[in-house]
Amino acid sequence: MTATYPFEAESPTGDLATVGTPAVRVDGVEKISGAAQFVDDIDFGPGLLYAAIVESPHAYARIVSIDTAEAEQASGVVRIATGKDFPYKFGMYMEDRYIFAQDYVRFVGEQVAGVIARSHREAVRAAKLIKVEYDLLTPLLDPRSAVAEGADLIHPDLAAYTHVPWFFPEADTNIAHWRRIRKGDTEQAFADADLVLEDTYEVPRYAHCAIEPHVTVSRLDPAGRLTVWTASQSPHTQRHLFAQALAPLGFTHKDVRVITPYVGGGFGGKAGVSMEILGAAMATLVKGRPVKLRWTREQEFYNTYQRQGVVAELKVGVMNDGTITAVEHKLYWDAGAYVEYGANVVNAAGLSATGPYRVPNITNDSLCVYTNLPPGGPYRGFGYSEFHFGLESHMDRIAEAIGMDPVKFRKKNAIVEGDELAYGAHMNPSGLHEAIDKTAAAIGWGIEERSDNPNTVIGKGIALFWKAPAMPPNASSASFLKFNEDGSVNIAVSGMELGQGYLTVMAQIASEVLSVPVDKIRVETPDTDRNPYEWQTVASHVTWSSGLAVEKAALEARSKIFDVIHQVYGFEDDSLYLEDEAVRCKTDPSFSKPLRDFVIDGIQTDDGTWRGGPIVASGKFMPEFTNANSDPATGQGGHPNVHYTVGATGVVLEIDKATGRIWVRKAALAVDAGRAINPDLVKGQITGGLVQGLATVLFEDMRFDEGGRMMNPTFTDYKIPTAFDIPDEIIPIIVEVPQPDGPFGARGVGEHTMIAAAPVIANAVYHALGVRITSMPITQEKVAMSYLATTMSEGNQEE
Amino acid sequence: MDLNFTVNGETWALDVAPADVLLDVLREKAAVKSPKIGCERGDCGSCTIIMDGRTVRSCLVLAVEADGHEITTVEGLSFDGLSRLQGLFLSNNSFQCGFCAPGIVLAATELLERKPNPSRHDVQEALAGNLCRCTGYEPIIEAVLAAGAGGDQ
Ligand code: FES
Numbered sequence: 001m002t003a004t005y006p007f008e009a010e011s012p013t014g015d016l017a018t019v020g021t022p023a024v025r026v027d028g029v030e031k032i033s034g035a036a037q038f039v040d041d042i043d044f045g046p047g048l049l050y051a052a053i054v055e056s057p058h059a060y061a062r063i064v065s066i067d068t069a070e071a072e073q074a075s076g077v078v079r080i081a082t083g084k085d086f087p088y089k090f091g092m093y094m095e096d097r098y099i100f101a102q103d104y105v106r107f108v109g110e111q112v113a114g115v116i117a118r119s120h121r122e123a124v125r126a127a128k129l130i131k132v133e134y135d136l137l138t139p140l141l142d143p144r145s146a147v148a149e150g151a152d153l154i155h156p157d158l159a160a161y162t163h164v165p166w167f168f169p170e171a172d173t174n175i176a177h178w179r180r181i182r183k184g185d186t187e188q189a190f191a192d193a194d195l196v197l198e199d200t201y202e203v204p205r206y207a208h209c210a211i212e213p214h215v216t217v218s219r220l221d222p223a224g225r226l227t228v229w230t231a232s233q234s235p236h237t238q239r240h241l242f243a244q245a246l247a248p249l250g251f252t253h254k255d256v257r258v259i260t261p262y263v264g265g266g267f268g269g270k271a272g273v274s275m276e277i278l279g280a281a282m283a284t285l286v287k288g289r290p291v292k293l294r295w296t297r298e299q300e301f302y303n304t305y306q307r308q309g310v311v312a313e314l315k316v317g318v319m320n321d322g323t324i325t326a327v328e329h330k331l332y333w334d335a336g337a338y339v340e341y342g343a344n345v346v347n348a349a350g351l352s353a354t355g356p357y358r359v360p361n362i363t364n365d366s367l368c369v370y371t372n373l374p375p376g377g378p379y380r381g382f383g384y385s386e387f388h389f390g391l392e393s394h395m396d397r398i399a400e401a402i403g404m405d406p407v408k409f410r411k412k413n414a415i416v417e418g419d420e421l422a423y424g425a426h427m428n429p430s431g432l433h434e435a436i437d438k439t440a441a442a443i444g445w446g447i448e449e450r451s452d453n454p455n456t457v458i459g460k461g462i463a464l465f466w467k468a469p470a471m472p473p474n475a476s477s478a479s480f481l482k483f484n485e486d487g488s489v490n491i492a493v494s495g496m497e498l499g500q501g502y503l504t505v506m507a508q509i510a511s512e513v514l515s516v517p518v519d520k521i522r523v524e525t526p527d528t529d530r531n532p533y534e535w536q537t538v539a540s541h542v543t544w545s546s547g548l549a550v551e552k553a554a555l556e557a558r559s560k561i562f563d564v565i566h567q568v569y570g571f572e573d574d575s576l577y578l579e580d581e582a583v584r585c586k587t588d589p590s591f592s593k594p595l596r597d598f599v600i601d602g603i604q605t606d607d608g609t610w611r612g613g614p615i616v617a618s619g620k621f622m623p624e625f626t627n628a629n630s631d632p633a634t635g636q637g638g639h640p641n642v643h644y645t646v647g648a649t650g651v652v653l654e655i656d657k658a659t660g661r662i663w664v665r666k667a668a669l670a671v672d673a674g675r676a677i678n679p680d681l682v683k684g685q686i687t688g689g690l691v692q693g694l695a696t697v698l699f700e701d702m703r704f705d706e707g708g709r710m711m712n713p714t715f716t717d718y719k720i721p722t723a724f725d726i727p728d729e730i731i732p733i734i735v736e737v738p739q740p741d742g743p744f745g746a747r748g749v750g751e752h753t754m755i756a757a758a759p760v761i762a763n764a765v766y767h768a769l770g771v772r773i774t775s776m777p778i779t780q781e782k783v784a785m786s787y788l789a790t791t792m793s794e795g796n797q798e799e
Numbered sequence: 800m801d802l803n804f805t806v807n808g809e810t811w812a813l814d815v816a817p818a819d820v821l822l823d824v825l826r827e828k829a830a831v832k833s834p835k836i837g838c839e840r841g842d843c844g845s846c847t848i849i850m851d852g853r854t855v856r857s858c859l860v861l862a863v864e865a866d867g868h869e870i871t872t873v874e875g876l877s878f879d880g881l882s883r884l885q886g887l888f889l890s891n892n893s894f895q896c897g898f899c900a901p902g903i904v905l906a907a908t909e910l911l912e913r914k915p916n917p918s919r920h921d922v923q924e925a926l927a928g929n930l931c932r933c934t935g936y937e938p939i940i941e942a943v944l945a946a947g948a949g950g951d952q
Pocket residue numbers: 835836837838839840841842843844845846847856857858859
């Protein structure tokens with residue numbers, strides 16, 4: 001399929017000058033010189049106050065009383081806040097959360113009260129003096145017991161909660177949302193299948209572990225404006241939720257300003273609104289004084305969004321020739337105490353739980369189950385990493401059961417452009433087959449490798465992935481663009497630079513259209529007073545969506561530039577083009593008018609008057625082909641997703657048979673970026689995402705005790721990769737089958753790179769040892785024990 | 800208590816409390832913001848500074864212990880333009896969010912001073928105490944190796 005772009009290359013040859021080049025990141029020098037400013041680095045002067053939060057030590061309890069008397073007298077204390085001060089609900093997709101707990105606490109860590117004091121130390125000390133009496137209830141910690149008949153209701157008022165129209169809560173249960181897909185006749189297909197394989201896979205909770213903790217500073221100025229500096233992926237969404245939740249205090253959107261400097265890693269953990277609302281609300285109690293609230297590393301683990309756990313019951317039917325005929329995927333999500341954001345993870349997974357395969361008969365049930373664990377929420381991969389573990393493990397097992405090579409089996413069923421998706425819409429162009437071939441070649445698929453060490457064995461694995469941005473159907477982006485006297489450009493956008501290179505990519509897109517070099521384009525992090533709207537920097541959608549908004553602003557600026565030239569020199573607009581920061585003319589090769597000569601001051605005409613003036617432009621993008629109006633019973637009829645990004649991951653690993661120790665010798669990952677606006681940045685996503693994904697399967701693991709308390713909330717006990725814990729070799733592979741509606745054909749890749757990391761390890765472990773592990777993580781102990789068990793049972797059979 | 804020390808060549812005379820942590824004092828009273836607060840218990844390395852030529856986690860050091868010592872942060876490295884290593888970090892797209900960068904730049908700088916031509920294992924060892932969640936370390940390691948191979952630190 002030939003892609004059609006709203007934009008064609010400027011140069012007469014049609015070659016792109018900036019897009020597709022590894023331009024050095026625009027925030028690079030700031031970051032390696034120590035100049036980059038994060039929220040915690042901003043000085044607020046001697047008036048700065050500090051907040052500390054009193055958290056529930058119980059997973060489920062009724063609050064009987066809160067006694068703040070002693071704390072109020074403590075040194076340095078300025079003000080104390082409790083649920084009485086803010087009896088307001090908030091939530092991203094479902095309003096099920098209060099700013100401070102009201103009558104009940106539903107997870108260990110839930111905010112019960114807050115102290116504002118003159119120093120951090122005093123705030124923490126006073127918080128310990130607040131006495132809260134609780135009436136303890138029995139917590140529900142497992143999604144399957146929470147859906148069992150007669151289970152206690154964690155949210156008895158669920159049916160009355162406000163939520164987006166595409167959620168379907170089940171009244172009088174703990175099921176906050178149930179996404180159903182019914183397509184074809186799954187029962188019949190299983191009956192007709194040559195082979196049906198069924199199993200259950202378990203995935204625990206995970207922590208984002210951005211190195212920068214959540215931090216926010218809020219100030220209500222004497223004139224009544226609330227400004228919040230925050231480490232956030234979502235400045236406009238935060239402003240919207242603050243304004244909504246605090247509306248009873250008289251705030252409107254205009255009164256709230258959110259400023260987001262550089263963010264020290266997000267991975268979904270800084271999307272939406274979590275602890276920030278505490279700071280924003282508490283600042284309203286101490287007018288004129290900025291209030292800082294910073295999470296400790298421990299709070300970072302147990303009191304921000306966590307990646308939800310899932311129990312996946314999977315059943316797949318297949319014919320002997322390798323054709324998949326039916327998939328039944330039942331996902332029980334441990335969504336935690338509040339699902340205001342997490343329920344959309346559940347929704348996204350339910351829509352796409354077939355994986356990147358052509359499947360005629362589908363039954364998907366994705367259940368968002370309340371539990372008394374910390375609120376689940378967005379984490380890079382948004383539900384897809386979780387269900388791909390079981391799905392892609394299962395695909396290998398089916399291939400083996402019918403005696404087919406796993407790569408061949410996948411290629412036979414891999415989805416292609418035009419195939420019908422689970423909900424009835426059709427698949428976008430994709431380079432999935434190319435990604436599979438290149439990944440397989442990179443790891444020498446099919447070539448047996450033997451270890452020289454008698455104690456170790458080598459295994460290879462492959463797994464596919466896909467993911468669509470999960471967002472409201474009308475999630476949009478906008479941009480402003482202005483020229484400066486010297487022909488340089490400022491762009492204002494509200495996507496967030498999280499490290500992925502967003503600012504650089506926006507500069508490259510504008511550079512391509514305007515022929516202004518990247519280093520003459522300044523793109524800054526957002527301020528909701530000045531920068532135009534962006535929904536959020538999540539879902540791997542900003543390269544695509546915000547990129548389109550920037551492209552449109554640049555095109556508008558270009559046409560205004562041509563207009564001035566036309567007025568003064570009479571050339572027709574369509575004869576003009578931009579090259580090397582000047583306007584050129586196809587019909588008059590001698591004409592060249594440098595941009596810096598007129599983009600602010602205009603051009604003087606023969607009679608001494610001027611034409612033109614400052615060139616400013618704006619652009620916006622909203623997908624106008626999506627809708628979420630599907631039938632709740634079948635999921636059919638809507639067009640909830642804009643497009644899918646696909647790819648494949650392969651590994652070669654070596655395992656010590658006795659200890660179970662795994663070394664990843666080689667890892668290859670091919671992703672279809674549509675068009676890599678900046679290949680170096682895409683490779684950065686591949687390397688970083690793959691290592692993050694490998695950690696989830698090899699050693700990361702959140703543990704909770706029977707009381708629902710996280711047992712390992714430190715980097716000592718919840719280990720994330722160090723420089724030693726990476727593959728010996730990583731092979732990033734970029735596939736480019738253009739996205740017809742993307743900027744220069746681009747689509748997002750940020751999350752996708754971690755999605756298949758877990759199953760690819762499971763498959764390679766099986767290949768090496770013949771041991772199939774169906775629960776994450778696949779730790780050294782688990783591998784060693786499982787292998788020992790198989791060798792012992794083989795030994796027994798021989799006797 | 801009196802604290803007299805040098806930060807990036809500038810001498811400071813400060814009044815600090817006995818329990819004040821060096822990381823907080825540097826950030827709040829000595830005008831450097833590049834050492835970051837990541838865990839406050841020695842696990843992440845984002846608070847790394849160089850004290851008398853050796854990298855130290857400033858969250859584990861009391862401010863008074865720095866009395867009479869000489870401290871370098873990444874701001875100090877960058878006064879006269881970027882170092883060769885910093886240039887390689889830039890061209891290798893070594894960092895993403897950049898939160899870990901000040902600590903890692905210092906850890907790698909110290910390594911190269913100690914061992915101008917380090918092996919991959921040396922680099923991994925020198926950086927093992929500095930967590931980076933974004934990059935997967937590979938582009939960082941490659942830049943440090945390239946800086947070593949070129950000599951001329
Ligand atoms: S803040 Fe010092 S090691 Fe983490």
